[in-house]
Amino acid sequence: MTKKEPTTREMRLKQRERATEEHKAVDQSMTKDEADTHERRASKSAYLERKLAERERSEREAAAEDDTQH
Secondary structure: OOOOOOOHHHHHHHHHHHHHHHHHHHHHOOOHHHHHHHHHHHHHHHHHHHHHHHHHHHHHHHHHHHHHHO
């Protein structure tokens, strides 16, 4: 049985979820180093979410262009 690859939308939503979880973890951190780590992870997840949103828009535009060509 083959494993279904996640869609761009699913990956984007997962990154949003990770960013939210990491932001919450900042408040629960015991040390500044731990808080800094969670901040970096939250920033990285937010960045990836933005990039995936761009990819999602590109995919929609490409699909719309394909529809108009056929």
